[in-house]
Amino acid sequence: MAVHKTTIKDIANKAGVSIALVSFVMNNKIGRNYRVNAETAKKILAVAEELNYQPNNAARSLRSGRSRTIGVIVSDISNPFFADIARRIEDNAYKYNYTVFFGSSDENTSKLENLIDVMVNKGVDGLVVVPCHGSEEVIRKLAETSLPLVLLDRTISDLDVSNVLLNNKKAALLAMDCLIRQGCRRIELISYSMSLSNIADREYGYQISMKAHGFGEYGHIHRLRFKDISDQMIRVLGEGLSREAEAFVFATNTLAVEGLKALNKMNVIVPRDVAVVGFDDSEAFDLYYTTLTHIKQPIEQFGYEVVELIVKAINQKDRSQCTTIVLNPELVEGNSSCRHVKRLF
Amino acid sequence: MAVHKTTIKDIANKAGVSIALVSFVMNNKIGRNYRVNAETAKKILAVAEELNYQPNNAARSLRSGRSRTIGVIVSDISNPFFADIARRIEDNAYKYNYTVFFGSSDENTSKLENLIDVMVNKGVDGLVVVPCHGSEEVIRKLAETSLPLVLLDRTISDLDVSNVLLNNKKAALLAMDCLIRQGCRRIELISYSMSLSNIADREYGYQISMKAHGFGEYGHIHRLRFKDISDQMIRVLGEGLSREAEAFVFATNTLAVEGLKALNKMNVIVPRDVAVVGFDDSEAFDLYYTTLTHIKQPIEQFGYEVVELIVKAINQKDRSQCTTIVLNPELVEGNSSCRHVKRLF
DNA sequence: CTGAAAGCGCTTACAG
DNA sequence: CTGAAAGCGCTTACAG
Numbered sequence: 001m002a003v004h005k006t007t008i009k010d011i012a013n014k015a016g017v018s019i020a021l022v023s024f025v026m027n028n029k030i031g032r033n034y035r036v037n038a039e040t041a042k043k044i045l046a047v048a049e050e051l052n053y054q055p056n057n058a059a060r061s062l063r064s065g066r067s068r069t070i071g072v073i074v075s076d077i078s079n080p081f082f083a084d085i086a087r088r089i090e091d092n093a094y095k096y097n098y099t100v101f102f103g104s105s106d107e108n109t110s111k112l113e114n115l116i117d118v119m120v121n122k123g124v125d126g127l128v129v130v131p132c133h134g135s136e137e138v139i140r141k142l143a144e145t146s147l148p149l150v151l152l153d154r155t156i157s158d159l160d161v162s163n164v165l166l167n168n169k170k171a172a173l174l175a176m177d178c179l180i181r182q183g184c185r186r187i188e189l190i191s192y193s194m195s196l197s198n199i200a201d202r203e204y205g206y207q208i209s210m211k212a213h214g215f216g217e218y219g220h221i222h223r224l225r226f227k228d229i230s231d232q233m234i235r236v237l238g239e240g241l242s243r244e245a246e247a248f249v250f251a252t253n254t255l256a257v258e259g260l261k262a263l264n265k266m267n268v269i270v271p272r273d274v275a276v277v278g279f280d281d282s283e284a285f286d287l288y289y290t291t292l293t294h295i296k297q298p299i300e301q302f303g304y305e306v307v308e309l310i311v312k313a314i315n316q317k318d319r320s321q322c323t324t325i326v327l328n329p330e331l332v333e334g335n336s337s338c339r340h341v342k343r344l345f
Numbered sequence: 346m347a348v349h350k351t352t353i354k355d356i357a358n359k360a361g362v363s364i365a366l367v368s369f370v371m372n373n374k375i376g377r378n379y380r381v382n383a384e385t386a387k388k389i390l391a392v393a394e395e396l397n398y399q400p401n402n403a404a405r406s407l408r409s410g411r412s413r414t415i416g417v418i419v420s421d422i423s424n425p426f427f428a429d430i431a432r433r434i435e436d437n438a439y440k441y442n443y444t445v446f447f448g449s450s451d452e453n454t455s456k457l458e459n460l461i462d463v464m465v466n467k468g469v470d471g472l473v474v475v476p477c478h479g480s481e482e483v484i485r486k487l488a489e490t491s492l493p494l495v496l497l498d499r500t501i502s503d504l505d506v507s508n509v510l511l512n513n514k515k516a517a518l519l520a521m522d523c524l525i526r527q528g529c530r531r532i533e534l535i536s537y538s539m540s541l542s543n544i545a546d547r548e549y550g551y552q553i554s555m556k557a558h559g560f561g562e563y564g565h566i567h568r569l570r571f572k573d574i575s576d577q578m579i580r581v582l583g584e585g586l587s588r589e590a591e592a593f594v595f596a597t598n599t600l601a602v603e604g605l606k607a608l609n610k611m612n613v614i615v616p617r618d619v620a621v622v623g624f625d626d627s628e629a630f631d632l633y634y635t636t637l638t639h640i641k642q643p644i645e646q647f648g649y650e651v652v653e654l655i656v657k658a659i660n661q662k663d664r665s666q667c668t669t670i671v672l673n674p675e676l677v678e679g680n681s682s683c684r685h686v687k688r689l690f
Numbered sequence: 691c692t693g694a695a696a697g698c699g700c701t702t703a704c705a706g
Numbered sequence: 707c708t709g710a711a712a713g714c715g716c717t718t719a720c721a722g
Contacts, residue, residue: 007715018693023717037691054466058412059715062403062698078428087423099446099467121399122444260632287605288632352699363709368701382707404699407714 006051015040015047022048026055061123069099070310071119072128073112074152077104081253081280081297082130085152088303089128096311098125107194107226109134116142126310128152133194133226148313152306154197155324162313163324164305168198171295171329172205175249175277178293178331180209182339184247184275186218188240190233190259191251193223202251202279220245224255233262241268246275247337253280253294260288276336291334298327351396360385360392367393371400406468415655416464417473418448418457419497426598426625426642427475430497433648434473441656443470452539452571454479461487471655473497478539478571493658497651499542500669507658508669509650513543516640516674517550520594520622523638523676525554527684529592529620531563533585535578535604536596538568547596547624565590569600578607586613591620592682598625598639605633621681636679643672 008022015022017040024036025044061067072089074082086102093100101119105112112135119127126148131139136156143149143161150162179187189206192199203221210219220243222236237259240248250256256278263270270276270290278285278294285292305325312323353367360367362385369381370389406412417434419427431447438445446464450457457480464472471493476484481501488494488506495507524532534551537544548566555564565588567581582604585593595601601623608615615621615635623630623639630637650670657668 005715009715019716020693020695020718021691023715024692027717040691056407056715057466057468058403058407059698060717062401062407062700062714063716063718065698067403078425078432080423083423083428101444121402123402257628257631264632264634282628283602284628284632286602287609287629289609289634350699354699364700365702365709365711366707368699369708372701385707401699404714405701407698407716408700408702410714 005056006048006053007056008053010051011044011047011053014051015044017044026053066125066314067123068097069101069122069124070126070128070307070314071101071103071115071122071124072152072306073103073105073115073119074130075105075107075132077102079254080282081299084299085302085306088300089307092304092307096307098307098311105130105132105135107132109138113138120147126150126314128306128310130154131156131196133196148310150306150309150313152302157197160320160322162309162322164302164309165324165326166198166297166329167326168201168329169205169208171279171297172202172249173209174329174331175279175293175295176206176209178333178337179247179249179275179277180213182247182275182337184339185213185215186244186246187215187249188218188220188222188243188245188247189249189251190222190224190236190255192255193225199251206249229255229258230262233258234265237262237266237268241266241274246339248274248276250276250278253278253282256280256292256294257282257284260285260292270336271338275339278336281332290336293334293337294332296330296332298330301327350401351393351398352401353398355396356389356392356398359396360389362389371398411470411659412468413442414444414446414467414469415471415473415652415659416446416448416460416467416469417497417651418450418460418464419475420450420452420477422447422449424599425627426644429644430647430651433645434652437649437652441652443652443656450475450477450480452477454483458483465492471495471659473651473655475499476501476541478541493655495651495654495658497647502542505665505667507654507667509647509654510669510671511543511642511674512671513546513674514550514553516624516642517547517594518554519674519676520624520638520640521551521554523678523682524592524594524620524622525558527592527620527682529684530558530560531589531591532560532594533563533565533567533588533590533592534594534596535567535569535581535600537600538570544596551594574600574603575607578603579610582607582611582613586611586619591684593619593621595621595623598623598627601625601637601639602627602629605630605637615681616683620684623681626677635681638679638682639677641675641677643675646672 008019011022012019022044025041070093077083077086090100101122101124103115105115109132112132128150130153131151139156140159143159152164155163155165189203191203210216224232248259250259268274278292280297281294309323353364356367357364367389370386415438422428422431435445446467446469448460450460454477457477473495475498476496484501485504488504497509500508500510534548536548555561565585569577593604595604613619623637625642626639654668
């Protein structure tokens, strides 16, 4: 809340040294390898403190060519899964003294492309992107530039780039094991028609599991279009139920919310009439009449690892070194997957 | 996705003019009042386009002393009310070519103070703040600086500053009228113990209404502490019910979510056993067994007006001109306020 | 161990 | 209508 902004010049004058020295000290280049007399450094720091010095980011970034900002483009920042990751990213970035810009592609490739341009324009030092359906080419082009890049939640096949992903196949297997333990065989998967690596891996896990248990003939994957989900949902769930489905697995939290809404409308009681397992949590489930069995992703770790990778990428000259981190899912058992229990209230 | 960043120098060289002219043209200072030959301007724009020129924000901001960024500090960016406003702010700010930094105070004054410092540090041109409990002094000090400031959602009494607020008294009256129309007299308000202007105005509206209708003796305001709401909620709702309360009004969406959760736990059916009206919407209500009657705030307008005010404040020299905008609430009637109806399913 | 100086890309008063 | 030049605050290679 200062009036006149203190500059290194002010500090240099007051401390009786050159601005170069102030700059050195302010950048912590004091340790063994550096020069600067310990006494001088102490004095400079004292003056800086006294004048409440705050470095001018614009000047710093103009001179160094680094902005100490990173861009993060998710598919929808209002989705609790991404909102939670966003807060974690921000926290971890803050530790490294980075500022984060967020954007939402809304699963739209041209929006994604535009956001990338906006971010590059702002001069971000690195970019974290959740690729959307149809964005392969855009991401490939981006990966060819020298801008550090980390993909989050979903990946692009055959592309040499850093990733932080969930073990989605394992996640699907966990969901399936839980239902199969309860005696379900007629298990159907509600998924998206979009081509996304995480969705594909969840579908793969589902199929593997159905086949391994000899339920292949009961298998059904419903692939919904991203827009206007509710009508499609009522239709596909109706189809499933008429086929005597015993359980539905929803591949994302949005699908689960829409699915439970549809079941409500259809007067289908969970888990009495059908068992349900979802992916991720959402505040929306808090008021549902039964607790939702779901796959829990390690949100904090997603946020943490992404920042570690992008900071590493920014600081290394060699852009060809890519790291892929695969995180472990967890099953949270609620009542929605327990067959033959009563309603909670 | 460029390799070499184009600068005005590149453009000047290629177009055969000075960098000053390029700068002028790039800043749209072409109209009547300005100089620059129309032909020259056209040529410069063409070259800029061809070289895919993107201005260097750091240089621009260093030179102009303006960062074209604004800071927005809400109480909790993960609360859907603020998250929605945030997206609107971002959209409107983008039109003015402003970038927005967000932060959450978590209703904590020292966090708020720290965030203000961080934002000032980043060199924001203006600040939008949702004041939290106990932040009067901090906000007052901030208002004394020359930094443009707009308060959002809540205000500070006797402080000359711009505001965008809801007509909270009217909102409370709307909620009350709806319940009273249904024949409710024993209406209780669930509120916070924090001192916040919006909450205070809602309480005021509630009290006015109870007295005006002669229900003063049935009036009860429950003021909960911000932390560990659920236990308090079960206790106060229990008290209300033992007093034969006919309706509960929840002063915020968080209180409504917690309140409905508590009623579920207590096996109290809405609206059969008690009517309910809430403030704001939330995805959490989507899966509730009945639709929630609630006060709807004009979210889009909040986001819009806030940006208009802060941009106006940034562009005017005279910091003493303050504007307060009071927005109108709307009642959305669901089934939760209808006494004697059956459950939806 | 320390200082003088160049220069990052831009804006803008000034001179013509 | 146009250009030369100063300067925003900082970093860093260079000279001492």
